[in-house]
Amino acid sequence: MTQPAAVIDVPLRWVDLDAQGHVNNGIVADYLQEARVRFLLEGDNAALLGNGTLVVGHQVEYLAPVEFRNDPVQVRLWVGHVGASRFTIGYEVVQAGRVCARARTVLCIFDFETGRPRRMTAAERSWFVDRSSDLEPLRELGRWRPGERAYTAPLSVRWSDLDAYGHVNNVRFFDFVAEARVHMSSDADPAGNRMTAAAEAGYLWMVVRQDVDYLRQLDHRLEPYATRVAVATIGRTSMSLVAEVTEPATGTVHARARTVLVCGDRRGRPIEVPDELRQGLDLWPAEHS
Secondary structure, three states, X not given: OOOOOEEEEEOOOHHHXXXXXXXXXXXXXXXXXXXXXXXXXXXXXXXXXXXXXXXXXXXXXXXXOOOOOOOOEEEEEEEEEEOOOEEEEEEEEEEOOEEEEEXXXXXXEXXXXXXXXXXXXXXXXXXXXXXXXXXXXXXXXXXXXXXXXXXXXXXXXXXXXXOOOOOEOOOHHHHHHHHHHHHHHHHHOHHHOHHHHHHHHOOEEEEEEEEEEEOOOXXXXXXXXXXXXXXXXXXXXXXXXXXXXXXXXXXXXXXXXXXXXXEEOOOOOEOOOOHHHHHHHOOOEEXXX
């Protein structure tokens, strides 16, 4: 890999930790956002943040847990492909010299007045191109969608979920998918509820990959949306899930996510998926799309 376009320190917070005692996978996406925003604000294209730069999709590969430390994590950032209105950012999240995550983000320059993407000016595009390099693609996870038998969980948007653009921030979708996933695993096998019985169950779930595609903006409202989750594949020690954040009345899909989880013991070593959980998740199969 070429030298990064930027290396940015992102401080950790104690509240970043989850029930398993390490930084939650969704918070890692927040670190990417912090680094990306700082990279843009410190350059000639800072105005793009104010005019509208929307995240189109994330790919995040988790290689090792991020532990709480007083010193910040380091986010190495690269600019990848630059198109007419879209560009790609690549990252490595590093702690104590160890790469804990690799990621890709596709962003689009958006005109909120017209409600459409806009082409970058020559100067805007040139700034990105001057810093771009080839990025190694991450492995594709296949095409799946929740079927008619998908597990459905209500989703209430909080006021604090909104960002400076007035819609739900892209990072919050990691939380939405996780909430529905935990509810589904709990219904399949109560011992699978990591928040209440992980110690008794003797196993935990580790997210090793999470991809999110953003299709439509999500707004704050009092009525709940819905998150639909289904199982794409189940292996010996892992499973792949697909989820959609939807409008219940119309079925409109706002975002689609693919998650790969590995079942582990208390030390984080892979173990076989418990039979009772495997049988329960058969209730909610995904479909090829």
